[in-house]
Amino acid sequence: MSWSEICGHEFQKQFFQRVFQNQTQSHSYLFSGPEGIGKTTFAFEVARLFNCEHPTRDGSCGSCQNCRLINARTHPDVLLLSPRENKILIEDVRDFIFRLGLQRVYGKFRVGIVESTELFSKEEIQNCLLKTVEEPPEKSIIILITSQVQALLPTLLSRCQRINFQLLHQEKIKEFIQKKYTLSDQKALNIAEHSLGCLRNAFSLAEGNQPFIEKSFFLWDWITGENEIFSLGPWFTENKDNIIEILSQLEWYLRDIMLFQFIAGKSERILTFSRYKKRVIEDASRLSPGITSRFILAIEQLEKDLKSNLHYDTTLLHFVLMVREELNSAPRCWN
Ligand SMILES: [Zn+2]
Structure with a gap:
């Protein structure tokens, strides 16, 4: 692995290469940006x-002992703290902090990577993580990763150097998956278009999974149709692992509707889902901009609630009922 094997994020690559060459690294970094764009890989x-042991201008060599062990995620000096079933367990945090303070085994630096930092409760951050970030063990680098920077305490933010990551360009995703999966030009382009700048979506599509947007449409049509809401239960269960991606695509679709309402169809090319223009036009004429905007905010809140471990079925049901009620109370726009 080297920089060239990571999709996109060119500015961030140059930044770290420079930091490495000048030995001007910070003790703690915060990687923020949308989910599924490669922050942990980075x-x-x-x-x-x-x-x-043999770094190059393009990053690590990929073949020395340290590189190989880190690739296999078995390097004793490189630690990863990840949530389990959407929760960060306090025993995992304690173990992570304890191991971060141990003597280095093979490496030059101990690197501690924390995924989904937003899942820490405030108390846990104050008791454990904040202290470690404040006084990190010698020769260690801590990298906190989050997709919800607004959920972090200002005291934690102020102690980290923040590195922002953006959604990936369609062209970058196309190039990357074409190499990885040996796809035709057209197929890679289709996938890149559907991925909405998110590499994780692109991988899922390249592996033959149904595009999340189609699942989003299923959910949307069900909610806005005449169907019995409570019979969505099995669908919720079936899609539990991908619900955030599905909701996120629905959110983008609603943003397209709102955009279309504002530009009044003058430049359809700027729509994210231009291939679903017919749907966008239909929904744009049925929903008022006010309702569309409220639904977008409601989906953002729903994503946050689901990530903070509120009860899965109840939280979704609450959202679905809210949308139904809102549509029913605005018949002039909807019917
Ligand atoms: Zn190496």
């Missing part, structure tokens, strides 16, 4: 670069 390349 953090592991930073860990490799700082531990590599």
